[in-house]
């Protein structure tokens with residue numbers, strides 16, 4: 129990892145080390161990828177004020193996230209199928225996050241189960257929930273997160289209908305992988321990846337398999353998943369979730385100020401301003417474009433987190449300057465995982481932390497609390 133200087137280096141390494149179908153699954157966005165590109169383009173438009181001759185010797189990245197002390201304003205976002213980017217990927221990413229002093233969020237669509245992670249790490253992690261039609265199963269999933277002592281529930285609200293990623297269809301992306309000749313050749317050319325996957329605990333959805341009645345083979349599982357997106361899900365269901373989950377609740381995937389206003393009255397402690405990393409509604413505004421109005425409207429009532437497009441400490445600084453309290457990263461650490469397992473995730477977190485502390489110094493700021501729109505050129 130010595131010559132890795134930025135997240136793009138991890139991305140390049142991920143691309144070389146992991147089969148194309150899984151790299152593309154992480155890297156690409158929905159439809160024409162307009163929103164995927166807008167996330168990056170709009171962040172890069174935001175310029176900093178360079179300030180000089182300010183004592184910046186006491187820079188400190190630590191902050192509170194949902195009332196808990198964190199080493200920096202960063203959270204690992206829920207990312208499905210991490211265990212296909214690297215054997216035991218969810219466990220390794222969680223360990224890297226906890227070693228760095230930041231929260232890790234486990235996706236419902238993980239390869240390792242909630243129990244696998246809980247048995248492999250020392251501290252609580254966050255759990256992300258997709259609500260499916262089978263409410264009995266969802267109730268049991270929340271109860272499993274409670275039993276595993278998860279410290280926050282992140283309810284993803286922007287995936288009632290699934291956006292299409294053309295590349296996944298072209299690549300024949302399936303879990304576990306189907307054995308076509310082109311895939312076999314691709315897998316055979318990635319021996320380190322292959323041996324990691326074969327050594328990993330699981331190769332299919334660990335939170336689902338073994339917990340669904342009558343689903344005991346892969347074909348039945350994929351039919352079940354495809355039939356389970358619940359288009360009836362609505363704000364009243366938050367009350368039902370609240371009646372089961374007693375802890376901190378975060379709604380992830382808010383992009384519109386009217387939804388943010390309703391969210392502020394929903395009993396949730398926080399929201400993530402997010403367009404799912406440009407993987408859902410193509411043509412939606414970038415997340416950073418949506419952020420300031422939402423902060424103005426509900427920032428004093430609940431904790432505002434931000435994601436979609438963050439690839440550097442500079443990007444974290446931009447989102448914080450526009451009112452976010454912390455940022456989630458998805459691809460940035462998924463690239464790290466594919467590139468180098470736990471060390472790669474640790475590298476992604478370290479890079480972003482170092483970039484953030486340098487950016488703070490060059491903007492004349494010492495603490496996270498001091499960051500505001502005064503650091504930006506308007």
Ligand SMILES: Cc1cc2nc3c(=O)[nH]c(=O)nc-3n(C[C@H](O)[C@H](O)[C@H](O)COP(=O)(O)O)c2cc1C
Pocket residue numbers: 153154155167205206207208235236237256284380402403404405406407435436437438456457458459460462
């Ligand atoms: C490969 C991949 C899988 C994802 N899986 C999930 C998921 O299971 N649940 C979820 O709420 N969000 C999921 N997301 C969205 C992320 O949580 C996050 O919103 C997004 O990655 C942020 O954008 P970024 O990748 O530009 O940082 C996924 C994102 C990626 C890239």
